[in-house]
Structure formats: C-alpha cells, structure tokens
Amino acid sequence: MATEECTLKPIHVTYDPITGVPSEFNEFLPKDCDEYKKWKAAEGGDLDAKLAEVKLDKNGKEIEKQLPGGKKKLKAKPEIVLERAVRNKKKAITTILGLDTFGVKLSDASKIFGKKFASGAAITKSPMEKDQIDVQGDFLDKAAELIVKTWGKEKGISKKDIYYIDNKRKVPYFHEGDEEADS
Template sequence: MADVEAPIEPQARHVVYCGVCTLPPEYCEFGGTAKKCEEWLESNQPDLWTKLYSAEAVTANLSTLSVSAQERAAKDAAKKEAKAAQSEARDIERKAASKIYIKRVERNKRKHVTVIMGLEVFGMENKKIAKDLGKKFATGSSMTRAPSGAEEITVQGDVSEDVKEWLLDVHGDKVPEANIEFIEDKKKKKADAAAAGV
C-alpha cells in the first residue's frame, strides 16, 4: 500500500491594516494620504515601516524605475495628496457650515414630537441614532425621509433639550454645540387661521 500523506492545513495570516486609509501598508500610496499613512506606520509598526520606507528600501525600489517613471510617480503622489487634502478641507468646511436642527412639532393640543435633521453630514447613521434615542427615552423613534429627500429622525414626545444634551454627551467629538439649532413649530389654531383670512 502507498503511504497517504496527511492534508496540509492552511495557516492563518496576520494582515496589518493602516490606521489612516484602512488599506494594507503596501498599498497606502494608492489611498491619497501617503504621508499620514507613513507617519502612522512609523509610530505603530516600526518593523514594517523599515521594510517599506527606510532609505535602503526606497533606493532599492527607485533603482528599478527609469528616470521618467520616477518623475511620473512623484507627480502622481503629489496630485493624490493635494486631492486628499482638498477633499478633507471641503469636508471640514461643510461640517462647520452645517447645522443640526432639533424641531419641536405640536401635534394636537399638548402632544409633541421632536424632529432631528442634519446628522448625516457629521457621519452618523440615522437609523442607529433613532434606535438609540428610542431606547434612551423609552419612546417611539424612527428615521424617515422628508419631502425634500433629507433623512430625519422623529422621536415621540417633547425631548428636544434632552436630545441636545444626549448628542453632546454621546457624540460630542463629532458635533460641536454651536452647530445645534432649535426650531419651534406650532400648528396654527383655527382662530389664528380665521383672523389671518379676514
């Protein structure tokens, strides 16, 4: 009889992912944040940094390229970094100009709902926030689309002040207090409507 070899079990690999662009460090140059990635790698994975970015490794890699290819690679890297910096600056500017609106809407007589709009600009998931608010205030909470197409969260009850405090406590790192604005929305009473029509 022939000897039967035992099957070889595959070994698990440990892959390091960049803390800046979330790509493996070998591919950080394609992410657009190469300088930040290199700094992160140097502080968190010095052995891998030495393998990829040390003077010996860089000269060994560049020696295989022609002069024109080296120039193109340098220009491409500069363009990608400029684009990434520009988009980051636009995001910061957009966040600074954006507002989170907390609106108290009167439904009938003494019943109110609280509507929150503008959270998605700050990188928050409206469905998750709606679920968290429902648990926090032990009330109904849902994410819906407004007629304008924007997402909004509706929480039953007048919890507008509490929502602001909760947002600042839980998501204060993402949302500056200056960007939260209150809106009071009352239903017009029949008497007000009749007076306006006269």
Template sequence: MTDLASPSTSQAPQPVHVFYCGICQFPVEYCEFSNSFKRCKQWLEDEHPDVYADLYSADALKEKMGSLSLEAEQKLEQDVAKNEARAEKKALKEIEQKKSSKITIIREERTKRKVTTHIQNLDAFNVDLKPAAKLLAQKFATGSSVTKNPQGKDEIVVQGDVTDEVEDMLHARQKVLSTLPEKVKVVKEDKKKKKNTEEDQQQQE
C-alpha cells in the first residue's frame, strides 16, 4: 500500500509589523533617507527608547558601519547633514511665510439683499478647505462650499453675513482650524454690490 502524504504542518506566514516614524512617516529603519533625520532620531529616542537603542546604540552603529568603507561613511554623513540643513531652511521659510500671511474675510452683498461671506488664504496655514467648509456649514446651519475666486485661488464661501462669527472661530483654532497660529492675522473687507446701469438711470430720473 502507498502511504498517504501526511498533512502539512507549516503555519501561515505571520504579518510583518512595520513601525513608522512620527516625523517623516517612513519606517524607522529608513529615517536616514528622509530630510529630517536629526528630528526623527530625537523623536524615536523620546517616544520609543527601546527601538532607538536597537537602531542607534554604539554596537548597532558599529555593526552597521562595519560594511562601509571610511570614504562611503563620510559621504553618507555629509549627505545626511546637507539634507537636514535643506529641510531646516525650508521649515524656517514656511514659518516666516505663515507669520507674514493673513486670512481675509470678505462680506459681499449679492442681489435681492443676499449676503455671502468669503474666507481666503486658509490653505496657506495647511487648513484642509473641504472639512473647514463642512465645519462652517454645521456651525451656522447654512450653505458653505469651496470655490475658486476670480484670481483662480480656492476660497470658502458661506451663505449669510457671518463675518464676525468666522473671525471668532479662526482665533479659537478648534478642530480642523487647529493648524492656525495663535496670533493669526485676520483682515475683514466689505464688498458692496455694484449697481447696474438700469438702476443708475432710475435714480437719475
């Protein structure tokens, strides 16, 4: 008789757990290829010292560098330093741009005594406009949407005159507006409805 093949005892492969960095969002083993390696290491040391020790202890670094020539090691260190300097310069530039940026709230008169409130330049502060428009719609129980202004830039348009209320929400920095700086500059403008030629003629008569 032919022996029956015994059932396989091998287990299904276990899923691999990938641990991602809270700064660059790369797997922590690849932080050195990001532009924020220095901040990545600091975050890992503060939040997960055990993982940091596995990757960056003296023994771990010695083992890692053992396969590299001195020239390659020096080049790697120079490249990392250049990338970090470039990233820090970019971050400082973004901070300065935010400091000089401002949010404009425009109250615009429409036809038949209707008024809309326009909020411009929120995206300069990394505010996601669609959730922000939804937040405003829920807050004021009115229509609120993202549209393009005549300059081709996205803005939020809210139905009704809620200029002062919107300004208060911006300074409160709640929910999706939390990316705004504490002392965000807000400028309010009032755009009157232009009278058409027929109305002007009626007034002259």
C-alpha cells in the first residue's frame, strides 16, 4: 500500500453580513423570512420599485390600480357609511364605517357614541377587514347628526360625506337641500 498525499485545499467562503449565508444563496431564501426582507431592503430594489409603482392621472391624483384594458381605478374619496341591522325582531345595531378615513380616533368616537346614546358601543372588524363602530340600538338618525355636529368643522366632515345603507344600496343620508339650510 502506497501512501498518497491529499492535495485538497480548503475553500474560502464569504458570508453575507446581512443574511449570514453565502451571497449566492440570498435569492433562494424564503420570501417571508426576516433575512430575505433585510437583504431586499439593503439591496435598494424595494424603494425604487415602490416609487415606480406610484402613478398619477391627468389631475395629479394618485391612481390606485391599473385594471386590465388600460382602465384606471382612482382612490376612493373618504366617506362615512351608516347601517341599521335588526336582530331578534326588536333589537337593532347601528354600524358606523369610515370615520377613521377622516382622521377620527375610533376609540374616542365609540366612547362618545356610548355616552350620548346610553348604550354599548364597540369597535369591530367589518367583512372587508376595516374597523367600524357597532352601537347597540337604532340610532341611525341621531348618529348622522352627532357626527356632523361633533367632527364637522374639526375634521372637515360635511353632510354630503354621510351615506346609509337602504335595501342593500348606498344612499346619501342628507338631501341636497339640507346642506344649504344649515350653512
């Protein structure tokens, strides 16, 4: 038996300081892991991609999404939607959705509604995953007046921003004549 000498030399691997794996493996990391996110952020591609995604229409408004066929979907204007839901024949729940789009803190608003109407008021998630206020009782009319009175001047909520659900259709709560009468 002859003794042969091994002439293998060690391979020198450089590890990425952000992810801790060799640099050529960074793109194969799972997309939801923290190391991948840090690597993408440090790479600078995310910021440039986000800035490139923001598009403006002719009027300078931000376009939310480009639909198939070249149609443009604009961002929705802020609005408040009131809804009355009947449960157990005589019981009702008034739902107020969209106050947060005007910058109103929902926790403070639910306390105001609860004290004003002497009933329970809670913040819940809507089926569209948006926060809404549920008030126990039928306070649709009083809630609309309270919203305009409390946050009208402070947050810029006008009567034309308030809608209610009637027969599964969104209808303006105040008529056009009501706006001029109160101004």
